Amino acid sequence: MSQHEITLTVNGTARRATVPARQTLVDFLRDTLRLTGTHVGCEHGVCGACSVLLDGKPVRSCLIFAVQAEGAAVVTVEGLAPDPEGLSVLQDSFWEMHGLQCGYCTPGMLIAAHALLQQTLEPSEAEIREAIGGNLCRCTGYKPIVEAIALAARRLRGANVPEGRDGG
Amino acid sequence: MKAADFDYECPASIDAVCGRLAEAAGEAKIIAGGQTLVPLMAMRLARPALLLDINRIAALHGIADAGDHVVVRAATRQAAALAHETVRARVPLLAKALGFVGHVQTRNRGTIGGSLAHADPAAEIVLAALALDAEIEARSVSGTRTMALAGFVTGPMETVLAPAECMTAIRFPVWRDAGALGTGFQEVSIRQSDFALAAAAAQVVLDQAGVCRRAAVAVGGADATPTRMADAEARLIGTRLDDDDIAAAASLARAALAPLADLHASPLYRRRVAGALVARALAEAKGEAVRGKG
Numbered sequence: 459m460s461q462h463e464i465t466l467t468v469n470g471t472a473r474r475a476t477v478p479a480r481q482t483l484v485d486f487l488r489d490t491l492r493l494t495g496t497h498v499g500c501e502h503g504v505c506g507a508c509s510v511l512l513d514g515k516p517v518r519s520c521l522i523f524a525v526q527a528e529g530a531a532v533v534t535v536e537g538l539a540p541d542p543e544g545l546s547v548l549q550d551s552f553w554e555m556h557g558l559q560c561g562y563c564t565p566g567m568l569i570a571a572h573a574l575l576q577q578t579l580e581p582s583e584a585e586i587r588e589a590i591g592g593n594l595c596r597c598t599g600y601k602p603i604v605e606a607i608a609l610a611a612r613r614l615r616g617a618n619v620p621e622g623r624d625g626g
Numbered sequence: 627m628k629a630a631d632f633d634y635e636c637p638a639s640i641d642a643v644c645g646r647l648a649e650a651a652g653e654a655k656i657i658a659g660g661q662t663l664v665p666l667m668a669m670r671l672a673r674p675a676l677l678l679d680i681n682r683i684a685a686l687h688g689i690a691d692a693g694d695h696v697v698v699r700a701a702t703r704q705a706a707a708l709a710h711e712t713v714r715a716r717v718p719l720l721a722k723a724l725g726f727v728g729h730v731q732t733r734n735r736g737t738i739g740g741s742l743a744h745a746d747p748a749a750e751i752v753l754a755a756l757a758l759d760a761e762i763e764a765r766s767v768s769g770t771r772t773m774a775l776a777g778f779v780t781g782p783m784e785t786v787l788a789p790a791e792c793m794t795a796i797r798f799p800v801w802r803d804a805g806a807l808g809t810g811f812q813e814v815s816i817r818q819s820d821f822a823l824a825a826a827a828a829q830v831v832l833d834q835a836g837v838c839r840r841a842a843v844a845v846g847g848a849d850a851t852p853t854r855m856a857d858a859e860a861r862l863i864g865t866r867l868d869d870d871d872i873a874a875a876a877s878l879a880r881a882a883l884a885p886l887a888d889l890h891a892s893p894l895y896r897r898r899v900a901g902a903l904v905a906r907a908l909a910e911a912k913g914e915a916v917r918g919k920g
Contacts, residue, residue: 459631460632460633460634462634478631479631479633479634479677480628480629480631482628482629482664485628500627501627501628501668502627502664502665502668502669503661503664503665503732506729506731509731512735515705515734516730516734517731517732517734517735518661518731518732518735520664521660521661521664521665521732521735522660522664522735523629523634523660523677525634526657526660526679526681528636570730570731573730574730587818588818588819589730591729591730591817591818591819592728592729592730592731592732592819593729
């Protein structure tokens, strides 16, 4: 079994580890680093639950081997909140709009939505749907997720709209 | 659903990759974006003994305008190509096709060359490359060769690329004909950005009088390999791409298909949808050319 030493940054912390070549990045994050916020669903790039930011861009961590992340900066769902007890504006908007039920897809949805909101704070509904097009949810029917992302965008761009008049 | 064990190397140059491919005698696979290969490995449909990671080879990344064609180096990310001004301005059909490829997460990782090397029947990049008569450049220890897209794909997930060859670049021809260029790309899939049940690509040039002087039409996702629609193209030349002309071309395209059956769609469905998509792609292309947007 080929073993490789890697160094990378995960949620701002430098990490060094020895990984087998066949270990996916998501298994490394969950099993080795015990960062179990990132979920692993299908393990072959269909469901999007394992989405993380790799050098700032959303990718599926089940389709990258950990050894390939040598030198990279990885951000997982644990890295989105300002502190361990708090929620980001986006996470709070998911809470507010009931953008989750079972929660399995939520880490991937948050990463995909976070990446979108890094690009634009004025996404159209079509852009929101495109951004989460690679993430499966079997509970919500997507509508409250789309609404949560739209709410987060409104909040983040500081629109001066009273609560309750902005669609929730 | 985890890949079988393998060895992993990250060669520093294309020549080093070719050297290792030659030594490995078919047991090695190149990994670039991994968006097709890693699922195949997870499902144990592929069990390479050695993975050669080409992501860090700078000579395999980048896009260059070479006048009558645009060179896309093989490991260029799909997201990078989609955002690239040269691609959008010079080979707009490729840019359109890229918008349908996978999802944000897979485009950030997946590469132009990787999609062509795997040749999934539903792959939009292969379809656009076929419509544009792109050329593939590949290197091995024996030297470099160039392959036309016509004949490059031999079946589902099969190409003429040899196990010891490393694809290095793709050359997408730029149409510089006098007149107005228009492109169309249409696809039907179960979900947004899912695999195409059928897809159609069209590119046309209209002269000042609005007469079609050049046309390329191709269909993917329906047959085992993407297919150029030569009869449909011939039917369009010299016409004004009126509704009747487009309908006749779509009908010829339908007749030229031998669609696949799978869990998602019957051959009959694929044939009918493909015909409709050819018509829509041509209408889209005509609309662009007429508005002078191409």
